[in-house]
Amino acid sequence: MNQSVFYLLSFMTVLFALLVVFSKNPIHSALYMVLTFFTITCHYVLLNAQFLAIVNFIVYMGAIMVLILFAMMFLNLGKDTEPQKPVLLKFAAVIAAGLLLVTIFAALKKTDGGQITGIASNNIGLVKELGKTLFRDFLLPFEIISILLLSAMVGAVLLAKRDTK
Amino acid sequence: METIVQNIQTVPLNNYIILSSVLFVIGVLGVMIRRNAIIVFMSIELMLNAVNLLLAAFSAFRGDPAGQIFVFFIMAVAAAEVAVGLAIIVMIFRNTRSIDINFLNRLKG
Numbered sequence: 001m002n003q004s005v006f007y008l009l010s011f012m013t014v015l016f017a018l019l020v021v022f023s024k025n026p027i028h029s030a031l032y033m034v035l036t037f038f039t040i041t042c043h044y045v046l047l048n049a050q051f052l053a054i055v056n057f058i059v060y061m062g063a064i065m066v067l068i069l070f071a072m073m074f075l076n077l078g079k080d081t082e083p084q085k086p087v088l089l090k091f092a093a094v095i096a097a098g099l100l101l102v103t104i105f106a107a108l109k110k111t112d113g114g115q116i117t118g119i120a121s122n123n124i125g126l127v128k129e130l131g132k133t134l135f136r137d138f139l140l141p142f143e144i145i146s147i148l149l150l151s152a153m154v155g156a157v158l159l160a161k162r163d164t165k
Numbered sequence: 166m167e168t169i170v171q172n173i174q175t176v177p178l179n180n181y182i183i184l185s186s187v188l189f190v191i192g193v194l195g196v197m198i199r200r201n202a203i204i205v206f207m208s209i210e211l212m213l214n215a216v217n218l219l220l221a222a223f224s225a226f227r228g229d230p231a232g233q234i235f236v237f238f239i240m241a242v243a244a245a246e247v248a249v250g251l252a253i254i255v256m257i258f259r260n261t262r263s264i265d266i267n268f269l270n271r272l273k274g
Contacts, residue, residue: 006176006180014191017192029204029207036211040217043218047225052217052236064243064247068206074255075203075258089198094198097191104190108186125225130233133234138231138234148241148245149245151245152245152246156249
């Protein structure tokens with residue numbers, strides 16, 4: 001029981017992420033992406049970051065994935081519409097990604113973060129505590145985000161609208 | 166639930182760093198080997214999520230709520246990015262009848 005929940009969840013996260021990248025059908029990729037986001041939400045719950053878990057659930061699994069699935073079905077892409085890259089290029093891509101992973105692990109070995117265990121304070125992830133920080137220290141960025149979302153909405157509508165000329 | 170959370174608190178920080186690195190590398194791999202623009206987009210979301218998870222883990226381990234606020238801001242920016250990006254993909258599809266990213270090398274001018 002000890003820590004095994006974390007390892008099971010990590011395994012599922014990596015497995016579903018690999019399935020996102022390697023499944024042939026784009027719709028299956030999107031559905032595996034939903035599962036990946038769900039496991040990441042579970043990770044947030046285990047980190048006791050309940051606010052982030054809820055926001056991740058609503059924004060990523062709800063809004064973003066619905067938007068992506070909607071765009072996919074709107075464009076009506078079948079299984080065989082995607083041309084494949086040459087095998088040599090795929091091989092090179094896997095080697096490059098592996099090298100990146102090796103580089104990150106090598107950098108990680110130089111640090112001494114391995115001894116750090118234990119979550120420092122138990123209740124910083126709760127909505128009450130985060131709300132206090134958000135509206136005391138980060139009020140201006142919070143308001144600016146609303147302008148960003150408004151401009152993104154206007155931009156998206158303007159880009160996707162058909163020219164009537 | 167309480168006992169599970171207490172058990173989790175014995176997981177070392179290194180494991181979270183390794184998990185996030187693996188997720189990030191899978192996202193990079195997806196960007197490099199796929200030609201469907203929407204899948205490339207989803208791989209970018211995967212990379213964003215890896216970074217979010219790492220920030221939340223650091224924040225929880227250090228007891229500093231600012232990290233989790235930052236994750237919240239990243240999510241808001243990601244939502245805006247997805248809306249604009251999908252609009253651009255729809256526009257590309259309307260002009261070229263495909264969402265193959267190799268088709269976009271005409272942007273070289």
